[in-house]
Structures are given as C-alpha cells and as structure tokens.
Amino acid sequence: VCPLLPRPYTAIVTDETGGYEVNGLDAGRYRACFQDYSGTYLDGCYAGAVAVGDATPIDLETAQQSTGKDVELEMAGSITGFVTDDNSNPLPSTYIEVYNRNATTQRWVRSTYRTYQSQEDGSYAVTGLATDDYRLCFSNTTGNGYLRQCYTGAADVDSGTNIPVVAGEVTTAAYVEIPDVVRETIRRIGYTEPGMRFDHESCAVLVSLKE
Numbered sequence: 001v002c003p004l005l006p007r008p009y010t011a012i013v014t015d016e017t018g019g020y021e022v023n024g025l026d027a028g029r030y031r032a033c034f035q036d037y038s039g040t041y042l043d044g045c046y047a048g049a050v051a052v053g054d055a056t057p058i059d060l061e062t063a064q065q066s067t068g069k070d071v072e073l074e075m076a077g078s079i080t081g082f083v084t085d086d087n088s089n090p091l092p093s094t095y096i097e098v099y100n101r102n103a104t105t106q107r108w109v110r111s112t113y114r115t116y117q118s119q120e121d122g123s124y125a126v127t128g129l130a131t132d133d134y135r136l137c138f139s140n141t142t143g144n145g146y147l148r149q150c151y152t153g154a155a156d157v158d159s160g161t162n163i164p165v166v167a168g169e170v171t172t173a174a175y176v177e178i179p180d181v182v183r184e185t186i187r188r189i190g191y192t193e194p195g196m197r198f199d200h201e202s203c204a205v206l207v208s209l210k211e
Helices: 178-189
Strands: 028-031 058-060 077-082 094-101 108-110 123-129 132-140 163-165 170-172
Touching (some): 077 163, 094 123
Antiparallel strands (some): 077 123
C-alpha cells in the first residue's frame, strides 16, 4: 500500500484465503498493489491497473475502515528451456536475463526485477511474464570460460531472437526427446533384459502432444 506518492509505505502478505488487512494507516489517499512472488500471476493494482501510478486512489479518513477492495490477478506467462554446452551437457548456475522492448525508446531493456537461474539439470523457468515479445540472455557463473550469449546463439540482446509469450501460457525454448527420456527412466528402474518381457530397448513409447 502506497500513499499518493509512488513510494513503498507498508507491505503485508495475504492469508490462506487470499484475504488481507492493512492496519495503522493515517488519514490520506492511498493506492494498493499486489505482487505474486511465485510468478504464477501478474502483478496488479486495485481496480485493474497495472502500475501504481495508474491505480485508483483509496481515500481514508481518520479511523475509517475501507472494505471490499478486492483484486483479481491474471495468470502470467512463462518461458522454459535448458542451458547446455556444445556436448549437450547441462550447465547449472547460469543466470537468465529477461528483456522486452521499451515502447518509447524501442530499445531492449531488462523487463523484470526477478532473478532466474538454471538448475542442476540445466533447466530454467522464467515466470511472471505479461503478453509480449521477450529476449533472453545467459551468463554462466561457474568460471569455466563460457561466454555470455543470447537466445539463439546471439552475441547481444539486440541481435537476439524474439520469444513471443501469451499470459497464462507456457512457452518452451527447448525440444525434449520424450521417448529417450522414457527409455532412460525405464533403464534406471532396472528393466534392462529382454527376458523380463519388458525392457527399455524393446518397449514401444507412444507420444501424443496437443499444441
């Protein structure tokens, strides 16, 4: 909750029902904005505004209780993929920078305050994205000499490739050989011999994907 000037005033966390209550406010004009740190939902402000400067003011008198200031957050979009080296080995601890184009300057600028990093298997997920075109750049921090580069193999963000995102949908920048993953899982479980009547090499793997 912010006073009329867009600076932080107080912050609280919603309860398990989604309810919230902000106490101890002086008389004045306020704006309320909401932020989902999981990245599942888009940030938003009271009465449907996206930015605090556009939010509908909430006027409070001394000792007044203002109720019913409900907000419905929209589902966010996300980008997922894997970071690997030239030999398809996973690269963990790679930082992912997210850019979108500034509408005024038309330059590619960092679009989110969140920090994203690849996991041990090289996978990453960029969450909390609104509908827009994005570009990603990757910087590995292991000290093994990997150069910073952008998707897909570009040296800088200006020459990178656009990744269109629709809020509420997952955009993947990776192709996964699903049959290979299934067979490897079966092999690790222990089904490796034809005499078992089921093994990782001879079993059929049927894949049906809907876009």
